[in-house]
Amino acid sequence: MMQLTVSTADGPMRVDVSEPFDVSIPYNFSGEQPCHFGAERASAVPLQAGSFVGDVRRGGSCNCEELRLIAHCNGTHTECVGHVTAERVSVHELVRTGPVLTVLLSVVAIPCGESEETSDPPAHAGDRLITASALEHAWRLHPAPGVIALIVRTLPNDPGKRTRNYSGEPPPPFLSSEAATLITARGIEHLLVDLPSIDRTHDEGRLSAHRIFWGMPAGSTRFADSRRPQASITEMIYVPDSIADGRYLLDLQVAPFVSDAAPSRPLLYRLHRP
Numbered sequence: 001m002m003q004l005t006v007s008t009a010d011g012p013m014r015v016d017v018s019e020p021f022d023v024s025i026p027y028n029f030s031g032e033q034p035c036h037f038g039a040e041r042a043s044a045v046p047l048q049a050g051s052f053v054g055d056v057r058r059g060g061s062c063n064c065e066e067l068r069l070i071a072h073c074n075g076t077h078t079e080c081v082g083h084v085t086a087e088r089v090s091v092h093e094l095v096r097t098g099p100v101l102t103v104l105l106s107v108v109a110i111p112c113g114e115s116e117e118t119s120d121p122p123a124h125a126g127d128r129l130i131t132a133s134a135l136e137h138a139w140r141l142h143p144a145p146g147v148i149a150l151i152v153r154t155l156p157n158d159p160g161k162r163t164r165n166y167s168g169e170p171p172p173p174f175l176s177s178e179a180a181t182l183i184t185a186r187g188i189e190h191l192l193v194d195l196p197s198i199d200r201t202h203d204e205g206r207l208s209a210h211r212i213f214w215g216m217p218a219g220s221t222r223f224a225d226s227r228r229p230q231a232s233i234t235e236m237i238y239v240p241d242s243i244a245d246g247r248y249l250l251d252l253q254v255a256p257f258v259s260d261a262a263p264s265r266p267l268l269y270r271l272h273r274p
Contacts, residue, residue, distance in 0.1 A: 005274070006249060008101060009146035013271040015249050020267040023151070023192075023237045024076040025162050027069055027263055032163040034236055036196035039073035071261040073196070078234040078252065081214040082260035084207055087223040090258045095232040100190065102149035102250035102268070104239065105138035107131075109154050109173030117176035119200065120208040120218065126170060127200065130154065132178035139186075144247045149190035150183060151250075151266075153239045157194075161238050166196045174200045180212035184228070190252060192234040192266055234264055247271055 004015045025034060029044035044065040047054035054064030071077040082089035109130050112123035117131045130152065154173055166172050175198045183191060191213060198209045211218060215227030223229065234252065249269040255262040
């Protein structure tokens with residue numbers, strides 16, 4: 001067993017690094033997988049090069065596959081401000097993670113008609129919002145001074161999130177403008193959600209919650225306009241009910257893709273008093 005001691009705002013905490021919780025949804029190229037925005041499923045085919053075939057089952061000397069995926073739509077991924085900028089900046093260049101303190105909060109997404117909070121464009125009938133009010137309530141139950149990462153688990157939390165096709169009905173929940181503003185105001189640099197997007201799936205291309213989180217004016221596509229270019233958004237995670245709300249150490253492992261988004265593997269570690 002390997003243990004580390006980390007400093008927190010309310011004293012040192014011990015971390016057992018031998019028992020992480022993996023909250024990613026892997027890219028299952030040959031099995032069930034989630035899907036968003038009507039994208040094709042992630043797939044894999046053996047490499048063909050002359051007489052070589054990259055499949056031992058077909059007589060090849062080794063397995064070597066060509067992978068096809070859409071990071072934003074096929075599994076857990078982390079994205080940077082390059083998702084909305086004209087400049088081609090990459091998550092590999094901008095997002096420097098390493099172990100950081102995080103807090104896991106569970107919230108109920110409520111029908112938009114039951115809240116006075118807003119979105120841009122306005123929510124449609126049947127839409128559900130993750131509100132600032134719900135997040136504030138959860139934060140009061142699980143105060144977490146000093147964290148720079150937030151994990152949002154939406155309730156109800158059924159395992160179907162691992163394989164759901166989000167192109168159907170009902171539409172997935174998304175953040176209200178007030179929720180995105182609250183998260184930013186609290187200094188959260190890494191936001192992780194079990195949703196396919198923090199914005200409405202069909203939002204007229206505004207991505208308003210994304211822009212609020214990255215500190216960009218509405219409609220801007222200029223990298224220079226971002227006040228928070230180091231911040232990251234990780235979507236399509238799954239946090240089982242067996243993992244309790246509260247503080248953890250987060251190791252956000254992001255594939256080194258030179259792209260605005262890349263597959264990622266968030267690992268959580270329990271914190272213990274010495």
